[in-house]
Amino acid sequence: MKGEEMTGDLKLVEEPKRPLAMNPRKFALWLFMITVVMIFAALTSAYIVRQGEGNWTLFELPAELWITSGIILLSSVTMHWGYISAKKDELEKVKLAISITTLLGIAFLIGQFYVWNALVDQNVFFVGNPSGSFLYVLSGLHGLHLVSGVIFLIIVLISTLRYKVHSRNLNQIQMCATYWHFLDALWIYLFVFLLLNH
Numbered sequence: 001m002k003g004e005e006m007t008g009d010l011k012l013v014e015e016p017k018r019p020l021a022m023n024p025r026k027f028a029l030w031l032f033m034i035t036v037v038m039i040f041a042a043l044t045s046a047y048i049v050r051q052g053e054g055n056w057t058l059f060e061l062p063a064e065l066w067i068t069s070g071i072i073l074l075s076s077v078t079m080h081w082g083y084i085s086a087k088k089d090e091l092e093k094v095k096l097a098i099s100i101t102t103l104l105g106i107a108f109l110i111g112q113f114y115v116w117n118a119l120v121d122q123n124v125f126f127v128g129n130p131s132g133s134f135l136y137v138l139s140g141l142h143g144l145h146l147v148s149g150v151i152f153l154i155i156v157l158i159s160t161l162r163y164k165v166h167s168r169n170l171n172q173i174q175m176c177a178t179y180w181h182f183l184d185a186l187w188i189y190l191f192v193f194l195l196l197n198h
Contacts, residue, residue, distance in 0.1 A: 029175055033182050036145060040138070040186060044193055047134045051197065057129040061198050062118035068111035069191050075104035076184040083177045089167045091160060098157045098173075101180065105150040112143050131198070138190055142183070149183050152176050 050056070082097030116136070119125075124132035156176045159165050165173050 023171060025171070026175060026178075029179060033179070036182075036186070039141070040190070043134070043138060043141075044190075047138075047193075048197065050130050050134070055129070057124070057131045059119075059122050059124050059131070059198070061194060062115045062122075064111055064115045064118055065191060065194075068108050068115065069188065071104050071108045071111060072184050072187050075101050075108070076181055078104065079177050079180045083170075083173055086160075086165050086170055086173050087167055091163065091166065094160050094165060094173070095157065098153055098160060102150060102153045102157065105146060105153060105180075109143055109146060109150070112139055115139065135194065135198075138194070142187055142190060145186075146183055149176075149180050152179060 078097050078101045082094050082101060085091075085093035085097060116139075119132065119135065124135070126133055126136040153176060156165065156173050159172055
């Protein structure tokens with residue numbers, strides 16, 4: 001009787017579900033990228049609103065923007081190559097890929113100065129008509145974020161030289177690749193936006 005009572009009292013207890021875990025640094029990176037998206041969404045929205053109010057100077061976008069856009073797209077390819085190589089423990093290829101990506105990032109930043117020089121040649125200045133001001137702010141703010149991306153690449157390169165990046169330790173290069181592809185996608189968005197709305 002007692003055994004029957006005990007089995008009658010037993011209840012199935014569901015095991016608690018394990019919460020989804022994410023590396024705190026990755027979580028912080030995603031939060032940061034979401035913040036950056038919101039900033040640029042606000043700026044491009046303000047651009048459209050201000051353009052609709054009139055007093056908007058029309059000018060040709062510098063041809064150098066096409067070159068810098070090509071450079072940043074190529075840098076995404078080399079970054080991905082570096083990440084795939086790290087997964088295969090091909091560390092020499094990782095070093096080469098990250099080095100090339102870093103150089104392409106620097107080339108992009110130098111190219112942006114040529115873009116600004118071309119704007120000055122068209123009498124488009126930071127202070128003056130809002131159409132020019134917006135272009136300087138959008139490209140300058142993106143350039144500032146790209147500087148942080150280049151610094152991140154250099155940190156990953158140093159880690160690779162110290163054999164801290166490999167198939168069992170991909171966290172750092174994965175975060176770097178995520179951030180770099182994000183910056184590339186953000187630039188392509190800005191470039192297409194400016195082509196359609198300049």
